[in-house]
Amino acid sequence: MLGNNTNENSVSTVKYVSVYISFYFGLFTLMAGLFVLAGWMFDIPSLKSVLPWFVTMKANTAVAFALAGLSLMLLALKNPSLLVQRLSQVFAAFVALIGFLTICEYLFGVQLGIDQLFFRESVDAVGTLSPGRMAPNTAITFILLGCTLILVNFRRSIPSAQRLALLIGIMGVVPLIGYLYGATVFIGIGYYTQMAVHTAVLFIIVGSGVIMLHPADGFMRTVTSDKMGGWLLRHLLPLLLGIPFIIGWFWGQGEKYGYFENALGVSLMIVFMMLILTGLAWGWAKTLNGIDADRKQSEDSLRESEESYRRLFEAAKDGILLLDFDTGVITDANQFLKDRLGYPNEELLDKHLWEVGLFKDIVSSKDAFLQLQTQKYIRYEDLPLETKDGKKLDVEFISNVYQAGGKKVIQCNIRDITERKKVTIALRESEKRFIDLLYASRDAILLIDGETFVDCNEATAKMLGYSNRNQFLMTHPSKLSPPTQPDGRNSFEKANEMMRTALESGFHRFEWMHRRANGEDFPVEVSLTPIAIKGKNILHCVWRDITEHKKLEIQLRQSQKMEAVGQLAGGVAHDFNNMLSVINGYSEMLLREITPADPKYDRIKEIHKAGERSAELTRQLLAFARKQTIAPKILDVNDSVTGMLKMLQRLIGESSELLWKPAANPWKVKMDPSQLNQILTNLLVNARDAISGAGKIVIETCKMEMDEAFCRIHPDAVPGKYVVLEVSDNGCGMNKETLERIFEPFFTTKKVGEGTGLGLATVFGIVKQNNGVINVYSEIGKGTIFKIYLPRHESENEEKDEIIDMPVIIKGTETVLLVEDDKSLLLFARTLLERFGYTVLDAGTPVKAIKLAAEYTGGIHLLMTDVVMPEMSGRDLRDKIMAARPGIKCLFMSGYTASVMSKNGILDEGINFLQKPFTAIDLSTKLREALA
Known part of the structure; x- marks a missing residue:
């Protein structure tokens, strides 16, 4: 070589x-x-x-x-x-x-x-x-x-x-x-x-x-x-031309000056020619041997090179095809091509390229082959190709022209990219899904490099109030936050600290106050994750607008607060009702035994009034706590309000004008009529107190269908049809701080002694108990609007339950088993029952009641029991006694409704219930209803 x-x-x-x-x-x-x-x-x-x-x-x-x-x-x-x-x-x-x-x-x-x-x-x-x-x-x-x-x-x-x-x-x-x-x-x-x-x-x-x-x-x-003849001629020609001149010159000089005769000169010339030619032959032979050795070494090197090339040619993972440049005949093909495509030697070698069906898509004619000749280099990045057995492949086809052995050769490389194409397509689809997900996200997603925004989705620009993402990307980060955060820290310093934390820990989540293009501040939840792009750490950032979340959080805290207060109020009311039952019962009994002329009558009457006021207070507590027992009826709100207008006008006085604007053909609702009375009474009393001097109070109804958008703002609501009861006034109105607390129990803006602070809390509890929604709108100096949304009752064709008014005591002669763990209330109830003419068997505990029912030989017509007792509930007691005495009637009594008695405060079907505290008339009426 x-x-x-x-x-x-x-x-x-x-x-x-x-x-x-x-x-x-x-x-x-x-x-x-x-x-x-x-x-x-x-x-x-x-x-x-x-x-x-x-x-x-x-x-x-x-x-x-x-x-x-x-x-x-x-x-x-x-x-x-x-x-x-x-x-x-x-x-x-x-x-x-x-x-x-x-x-x-x-x-x-x-x-x-x-x-x-x-x-x-x-x-x-x-x-x-x-x-x-x-x-x-x-x-x-x-x-x-x-x-x-x-x-x-x-x-x-x-x-x-x-x-x-x-x-x-x-x-x-x-x-x-x-x-x-x-x-x-x-x-x-x-x-x-x-x-x-x-x-x-x-x-x-x-x-x-x-x-x-x-x-x-x-x-x-x-x-x-460069052949041997050229080499010899270049080396011999100077000698062949020069030596005869030199020898002839010496011969001529020798004869001229008489050094030798002609014969001797010829002999010397022959000897010199022999020596010179022999020396030349020896030198040429040595040189030729060296050249031959070099040639052999070159041939060996060439052979090794060709063998190496052949090994690489056959071991190549690409198919390789060699074509004669002038004729297009296939001169060689590697084993990979034959194995992968299924074509044996006899179907490839010594065939013209256009005769092989494998390549018909790119070289279907001689004209296409001419393209391979003239362009020198051709590349098809994605070419469909069919193997001999019909299998479809995607290949990359590359052809180029080079010199080999003094002849031009076209080399065609065929690379199977079927799997790579599948991976590429899958990657492209994955990228498309990612991009679609990125741009479909309602969260702001962006990449941040220090103080520079690298990229973002359209939601980012929309969230911050910019017309498009390009406008946002040109904005400096300092313009997107107020100077200080809610905790009082400088926004720039805190932002740098948050980013450092994310880079050090690998992830960081925190809340941030951002500023929109219009200057409005709003809270976001920020998630920072460092990612490596081209060897550099970039922060992948997600901003989630938590404005509504914050509102819901405030509502949730308020709801939890109200629930806790309600639980407390309900528990207090239960125990208080037991005592009020005794106080009111005995005072009513004493009033019936004496005449108004008796000096004690007025004092006993005051005791009874105080008891009634206390009973009303406990009812408000139970209403707020949603613990009161109700008996819902199908109501036409217009009819119910119309029936209360005179009472409501007297309640607010003549100085205020009461306007009633009923809706045409309103939907029906299902609720306890007394609760509707409580709602209007409390709202109108508050409206009256908010009006100084002459004013106007408006009650109106309308129909409304809540959609998903409304329910997102009011999380307690569910989509559906509602009857809206609206009470508005043109009074003094309320500030923001007051609005945030109006439904808290015992919160009042009135002077000491002028309000209990339970009015609006009661309204709130009633509305929630009936699966409704209440909203309030108020401005200082302009007035207040309360809107109550009550769910429509779909079965409007049900007959309304008739309210039976029993103003007098109805007596009886049946036997009653009385069970009450409060001794004072047990004695009071026994006294009333005996006065009504009933035979009474009393027990202070459920176990004693079961024993008494088993030992008593006569008939027992009614079980009258408290609901919440130490040993077992009233319902469990009823089940045990009914097992021994089938057909016995039952009347439950309680200071509030327990889960064993009702669902959401609404009595279960077939349950007879007496709310504590009760009067003699309440007791006699419920007894007759239970025994009927």
Whole structure:
């Protein structure tokens, strides 16, 4: 391989040097001609003739050589222009013309006046027939030289020009031999003027220059060849030309000076020739052995390289196909291609590319193959391809052209990208889903690099009040937050701390106050996650608007607060009702036993009034706590309000105007009528107190269908149809702080002694107990509006329950089993029952009641029991006694409704219930209802 490379490099150098020498041969010829002319001009014999006894170079000969040298120099220039070529041809034509005119003088015996046109020569000049006239052989050679310099300009004529140049060189060598060996016959033709020695040398030089002008053409191709013949010729030619000259010269000198005779000279010449040729043969053999060793080493290296290439070719994971550049015939294919595509050798090799069905999609005709030839490089990134068994593949097809073994080859690489394409498609779909998810998100999602926004979704711009994401991305982060956060810290400093925390811990979540483009501040929940992009930590940020969440949080805290207070109020009311039952019962009993004229009557009556007021207070507590027991009826709100208008007008007084605006054909609702009374009473009392002097109170109803948007703002509501009861006034109104607390129990803005603080709490409890919603709107100096949304009752065709009014005590004779864990209430209830004519069996505990029911031999008609007792509930007691005495009736009594008695405070079907505290009339009425 090294030898080949070296040889190739040396050949390239030879070609370059050949043209280089040609140029300098032309220059030398030009300078020689000019020197001879200078000799004639200044009469310098040594410039005109090499030696005094040698023939002079004539002046016109020197001119012809100068023109020939100049022509050769111009031709040797790199990429000569057309003008330069034409100028060279003109000089060559003058050279030929000078020779031609001289020959004409010889042939026709005429004197054309060109021989001594510029300079005169003596008639006795050495070897000269006609003074100043060049030798005939010189003239002939100039004719040949001029023609040669013209022909060498044309590529087709280069071989002919080289042959003529060789002839010119020979015509220079022959006179030179004559001078060396004294053979005058070689110097001239007959008795005509002889050729000068330096003329002969210049013919050899200029002829050689023309031959070397085109080293890659004609017989110079053999000389400059990288083959063995070229190498031998380059090394042998100088020796073959030089050695005979040297040996002949020595032989001639020996004979001239008498050193040896002719026979001895011939013998010596033979011996020298044998020695020289033997030495040359030995040197050539050694050199050839070295070259052969280099060639063998190169062949071995080439073989190893080819084997390595073949292994790589066959082991390649891509299919590789080699095509003949000129014919398109498949010359080779690797094993991967054959195995993957199912085509054996006989169906691929030595077939034209367009004959193989595998590639019909890209090379279905010869025209397509021409595309592979002309474009040199073709790439199809995603090409459908079908294997022999019909399997569909997606491939990447690449073709390129390169040189191999001196021939052009088209290499086709076929890479199976089926799986890669599936992965790419899956990745693209995943990216699309991610982008769709990103831009469909209602949360703001963005990337932050320090104080720069890298990217964001459209929701970010929308949340912050910017028209589009590009406008947002150009905004500096400092403009998106108020100067300080709710905790009083500087926003810039806190933001840097939050980002550092996220970068250090890998994730950080916190709440932040942002500022919209319109200057509005709003809370967000921020999630920061560092991610690496191009080796740099970038923060992936999610902002979630928690404005509604904060509102719900406040509502939840308020609801939990109300629930806790309600639980407390309900528990207090339960125990308080037991005591009030005794107080009110005995005071009512005493009032029935005496007349109004009795001095004790007024005092007992005051006791009874105080008890009633206390009972009303406990009812309000239970209503707020949603613990009161109710008996819902189907109501027309318009009818119910109309029936209460006179009472409500008396309640607010004559100074305030009461307006009633009923809706047309309102929907029905299902609730306890007394609760509707409580709602209106409490709201109108508050409205009356809010109006100073004359004012106006408006009650109106309407129908409304709540949608999802309304329910998001009011989380206690569910979508559906509602009847709206609205109470508005033009009173003093309330500030924000008061509005936040109006439904708290015992909260009041009135003076001490003027309000209990339970009115609006009671309204709130009633509305919630009936699955409704209450909203309040108020402004200082403009008034207040309460809106109560009650769910529509769909079964409007149900008959309304009739309310039975029993103002008198109804007595009975049945046997009643009375169970109450409060001893005072047990004694009071027993006294009332006995006064009503009933037979009473009393028990202070459920266990005692069960025992009493089992031991009593007579009939027991009714079980009257408390609901909440230490040993077991009233319902469990009823079940046990009914198991022993089927058919026994039951009446429950309690200070509030327990879960065993009702759901959400609404009595279960078939349950008889007496609310504590109760009066004698309440008791007698419920007894008859239970026993009916």
